[in-house]
Every structure is written in C-alpha cells, then in structure tokens.
C-alpha cells in the first residue's frame with residue numbers, strides 16, 4: 228500500500244505533525260509512504276518532487292512551524308491538463324491513495340481530482356502513457372483531506388490545523404499590547420487574520436477581555452455607533468485603555484470593508500484618545516506549533532492512514548476533523564459545499580445563518596462576549612451565586628472568575644467570591660476581586676485551598692457559613708476534590724473542572740491542562756536542543772498528574788517522546804526490558820537524543836530517578852541519562868487560549884445551571900461540546916482511591932500500544 232501526502236495552500240503550524248504521522252503510521256502498517264513537495268506543483272511536475280520517505284526523514288519536524296514539504300499556489304492544477312499530469316505522476320509511482328493537508332481551496336481541488344481521476348486514467352491509457360494493468364490497479368483515488376488553515380473556517384471540524392497556534396500568537400500579542408496600552412491610556416486597533424471567518428478575532432477578544440470586536444459574521448446595524456458605545460461603556464467602568472479586535476475580512480451590513488484606519492479614525496474623533504494600529508499579519512502563521520496542534524494533527528494523520536488502509540477507494544472522499552480530542556469523519560464534498568455555503572450567506576447578508584453554521588462553540592463564545600461588561604440591574608429575584616476553588620491552582624482559573632463575574636451579572640444576579648477556597652468561607656468574609664484584565668494571569672487571584680468538609684461537624688460548619696452569606700447557588704472551580712465537595716452540597720451546585728492533571732471524571736478536558744501540556748512540550752523542546760552536540764543522551768522527565776497519566780500521555784504525543792510511564796499502564800520487567808532494548812537499538816541506529824516522560828504518581832521503584840539509573844546501566848555505555856523534574860513549572864504561567872476559552876464556556880453553562888436548577892452537576896466537555904452530568908454519576912465512573920476516571924482514553928500512537936520504537 229502506497230500513500231502520498233502533501234501540504235497545499237496557506238501554510239499552517241501543525242502541518243508537519245500531520246505529515247510525520249501519515250508517514251510513520253504508513254510505515255507502521257507496512258505500507259510505503261511518499262511525500263509530495265510544494266503542494267500541487269509537485270504533483271503536476273512529478274520527477275523528484277514525489278519521493279519515497281523513511282521513518283527518520285520526518286524526524287525533528289514535529290515542533291517546527293510552517294511545512295517542511297513546502298506548499299504553493301498552483302495555477303496549473305486548476306486546469307484539466309494539469310490535473311491529468313498529476314494523475315499520471317501518481318499512478319506512474321503506484322500511488323492511488325492520497326492525504327491532502329490544506330485549506331478549502333486545496334480540498335476543493337483535491338475533490339475535483341478525485342472526481343475526474345477515472346477519466347484521466349482512461350485518457351492516459353489511450354495516450355499510451357499508462358498501461359491497462361496500471362489502470363486496473365489504480366482506477367480510483369482514495370482521498371482523505373485534513374483541514375489546514377489558521378482561520379478555522381471549514382465547516383465540519385471544530386479546529387482546523389494551525390488555528391490553535393495562531394490563537395496563541397494573537398492572544399500573546401494582545402496581552403502585551405494591553406499592558407502598554409494601560410500604561411499610556413492609549414487605544415489599540417488590532418487587526419487579525421480571518422478573511423471570511425471571525426473565529427480568531429472573537430476567540431482572542433474573549434481570551435483577553437478586549438473592549439470591542441468586529442467580525443464578518445455579526446456586523447452591527449451601525450458599526451461606528453456600536454464601537455463608540457462599547458468604548459464609552461469601558462470608560463465608565465474605569466478602564467484606562469481600549470483594545471479593539473478587527474477581523475481582516477470584516478465589513479459593514481452593506482458589504483463595505485471596515486479597515487483598521489476607519490476604526491482608528493472613529494476612536495480618535497469620538498473619544499479623543501491616541502490610537503495605534505497593530506496589524507499582526509504573518510506573525511500569526513509563524514512559529515512553533517502549540518501542543519494541541521501537534522497532538523491533534525498527529526491523531527488526524529494516523530486516522531487518515533487507517534481510513535485509507537481500511538476503506539475501498541470506491542468510497543467517497545472524506546475530510547477528517549476534530550470534535551474536542553475526537554477525530555470526526557465527514558464527506559469532503561459536503562464539507563467543502565457547506566463551507567462555500569457559509570461564504571455565500573455572508574456575501575448575501577444572511578449573517579444569522581452564517582453565524583449559526585459556525586457551530587455551538589462560536590455561539591457560546593458570542594453569548595459570553597455579549598455578557599462582558601453589560602451587567603443587568605440586580606433583579607428582585609436575583610440570586611446570590613458563590614464561586615469557590617477546591618484544589619491546587621490551575622492556569623485559566625482567572626479566566627473562569629472573569630467569565631463568572633460577567634455571566635452572573637449579565638443575568639441580573641449577584642456574584643460572590645471567597646478567598647482560599649472553602650476553608651476561607653469558614654474563616655471569614657467574602658471578597659470582591661477586580662476582574663478587569665485577569666484572564667491573562669496564571670493561577671488565581673482568589674487563592675485556593677485543597678480543604679473540603681469530610682466530617683459531619685465540618686459539613687455543619689460549612690452549611691452554616693453558606694447560609695450566613697445567604698448563598699443560593701455554588702460554582703466550584705477545581706479538581707477531583709471539587710467533585711467530592713459538590714456531592715455533599717444541598718444547594719444548586721456546578722463543578723467546573725480545573726486541574727492540570729485532567730483527572731476529573733465527567734469531562735474530556737479540564738481548565739489548565741492544555742497550558743500544562745504546552746509547558747511540558749516547550750520544556751522538552753529546550754531539553755532536546757541542549758543535548759545537541761552531547762552525544763547520546765536520554766532525558767527522564769518527571770511530570771505531574773499523580774496517578775492519572777493523562778498529562779504525561781498527552782505531552783508524550785506533543786513532544787514526540789520515545790517512552791511514557793504512568794500509573795495506569797502496569798510497568799513490568801518484561802516491558803522495561805523491551806523498552807531498554809528499543810532505546811539501545813535506536814541509539815545504535817543513529818539516534819542521539821531520547822525523551823522518556825514519567826508521571827509523578829508511578830509506583831516508587833519506577834520514579835524518574837530510579838528508571839534513569841536502570842536505563843543508564845542497561846544501556847551499556849550507549850547513552851547517558853539525565854533527570855529533569857518539571858514540578859510546579861507546569862502549574863504556573865499565563866493560561867493558554869484553549870484554557871481561557873474552555874473556562875469561559877464551562878462557566879457560562881455552570882451559571883445557567885445553578886440559577887435554574889437544583890441538582891449538583893459537573894460541567895464538562897465531550898467531543899467539543901459542553902455537557903452536564905450529575906455529580907453522583909461522574910463519581911460512579913471514578914477510581915476514588917487513585918483519584919482519576921476509570922476509563923483511560925487511548926492516545927494517538929503509530930504502533931498499537933506505545934510511541935516506541937523511534938519518534939522524535
């Protein structure tokens with residue numbers, strides 16, 4: 228089985244991870260991978276631009292931005308003759324299975340190629356360029372498209388490859404601009420990419436608590452008035468600066484483009500403040516892919532190969548996308564058609580339709596955004612809703628507090644806060660944090676505490692405190708302990724999982740976990756660099772998570788670790804022997820650096836330090852080992868965009884639940900959507916002793932069970 232892979236159209240961070248996964252999965256299935264250089268130009272021109280590759284050829288690219296295969300805009304591929312040449316060059320090499328990573332233009336082109344394939348093959352036989360036997364073997368094209376575009380503009384996937392990384396760049400830039408803007412009382416207009424999609428602008432606005440956002444899908448009746456109203460509102464709320472995010476493709480209701488200079492002119496005229504324009508441009512595309520883009524693109528590449536291997540080439544071409552950590556499969560033709568449908572709706576002014584086609588996440592973010600800075604007067608029936616943390620700090624908790632304040636106030640209720648978790652509630656007073664600008668801060672401005680009531684006396688004391696403060700409902704933002712605390716509450720209660728371990732049952736993702744995985748990947752990238760020149764070194768990196776191995780397993784995919792040890796998968800003598808042998812062979816074959824991730828909750832004899840000693844000895848001089856304990860580095864730091872978005876979405880649903888229902892629920896994410904589950908049901912699927920879900924989600928891997936033998 229030969230499988231070709233190419234990247235086309237605009238480059239996007241994460242494309243390399245997808246290519247690497249396609250190549251290695253093909254090899255792991257005993258297939259023959261081919262890469263095509265420079266997108267469709269490589270197909271049309273053939274020759275050395277379509278080449279077989281091996282395992283090591285795609286080494287050391289997982290962490291690189293852009294696309295190492297190169298990409299292009301290829302006019303020849305838009306012509307029938309160009310596509311016929313492409314068919315010839317593929318069939319000539321015995322390739323009739325193809326993975327195309329690109330934007331909607333590239334996927335449209337790929338679909339056309341597939342539809343025309345049979346006709347081109349017949350014609351090539353008639354011309355004598357292909358034989359009847361080649362035609363018989365390769366009469367149809369098996370095709371999988373992977374959406375690579377930073378704009379997140381393809382219908383049928385909740386993230387396109389590269390979008391998460393672009394958000395990292397934008398949010399980082401806006402966080403920085405915010406601090407300078409605050410110092411000088413300046414306004415900034417920040418133009419972000421998104422020709423036909425406002426996702427990046429909207430998501431960045433939510434993540435940074437910007438003052439205004441202008442996107443193609445929701446033009447105001449009068450954008451100037453709308454802008455001025457937002458900025459005055461911010462002023463009245465005491466903000467010294469203004470940040471306006473503008474999607475490059477935004478226009479007014481009549482299709483007239485809105486440019487940064489227009490926005491600046493309005494601000495300077497109406498508010499008389501110095502206003503600067505920042506066009507982020509290609510900075511958004513560049514740089515190292517985020518952990519999410521590495522992990523998800525790896526999962527997509529693997530799934531694409533499995534699909535091509537398992538399905539007949541008669542079957543329709545598909546596009547594989549994501550729904551949270553899941554891989555989704557959709558008809559490529561329908562996905563492209565629906566995407567073009569959204570563009571048409573935008574052109575024809577059917578904005579509500581376009582917005583709705585963007586999916587539930589965009590609608591939830593839009594709801595949250597609409598609530599920011601727009602409190603309703605406290606209603607007579609307004610409820611007093613308390614936010615408290617239970618457990619260790621997690622990045623994104625501040626985004627949760629920020630979202631909570633606005634979600635509660637915009638519904639006409641009263642937000643309440645307590646310092647240092649539930650223990651703080653027993654000890655004393657409620658507090659009133661200033662939430663402006665806090666989404667970018669790590670940890671939590673409220674402080675946190677692991678304490679939760681366990682004895683009857685403690686429960687009585689806590690209930691007394693809740694009733695003294697006339698609390699009507701509770702939102703507990705924290706880890707496994709928050710779930711346990713919620714199970715004993717007699718008030719409407721919602722748990723928002725926030726822990727870097729991601730060990731709370733009832734959700735696929737917890738606030739803080741994405742930031743921690745990014746921190747590990749960045750640290751490992753540096754470790755690998757540090758080893759260049761020092762021959763043959765294997766790092767044993769201890770990561771957090773205790774007895775839940777999610778963090779270690781995710782990070783292992785994201786940083787291309789050779790091995791990963793967690794408490795869930797038994798560490799036997801036999802396994803260790805195989806692993807040592809695998810590493811020894813890899814080193815003999817020319818590998819110089821190895822990464823082994825070890826969760827800090829593995830049984831004592833297998834802690835990172837001990838394993839490092841064991842491997843060092845068993846390597847018989849082939850490599851040195853070094854131990855690196857990342858420790859609390861993983862808990863700190865500015866929260867990633869994904870964590871800020873998740874916090875905002877979970878809080879929206881948590882608040883909605885607490886003001887309208889009696890039960891205790893955990894508000895979690897499942898396949899990219901927000902789902903409420905009874906706390907008792909979530910605890911039923913938990914291993915209470917190990918403090919983790921009973922079900923262990925498998926991670927993408929090239930081989931059946933581990934990333935071993937060789938990856939980078």
Ligand code: ADP
Nearest residue numbers: 236237267300301304305329330331332333336
């Ligand atoms: P993206 O894939 O990022 O949307 P483009 O729209 O520029 O980027 O498409 C990339 C390439 O895909 C084009 O240069 C062209 O070779 C091919 N392509 C795009 N649209 C079509 C089409 N309708 N038919 C055939 N090929 C196309």
